[in-house]
Amino acid sequence: MSQSKDKSVLLRLRNNKTVKGNLVDFDVHMNLTLNDAEDVSEENPIKLGKILLRGDNILAISLPDEES
Template identity: 40%
Template sequence: MEPSRPLDALNKARNKKVIVELKNSKQFRGTLIAFDIHINTVLDDAEEYVDGELKRKIGTIFLRGDTITLIAPQ
């Protein structure tokens, strides 16, 4: 069996709810629609949270990969 690769974990999370955290400490929650090898990421039904509080609902959002620190399937 091949050892698994990091993007496999993101592939499994497609169309599922994920948390994405950015270098500027912003947190977004939404449905993972797309990502690429740079970790550019698109969420649907995205919501921005600050300190655990909902700050705004955004709909679709494109996040530039180099600003992302982590992605966690919920």
């Protein structure tokens, strides 16, 4: 996952929200910091800016391909 820093990731959260953003950092608990985050759950994305997500709220993480 450290290779995905500064790349776009897609997250599925426990509250059925989907968030997309650039991965800044993470820790052993999978707490993530994202830049330029957006809630893309609905048809019109909502800009969130820089956010911190607790690891226990994350269901799935979609990382970029290694070639990207």
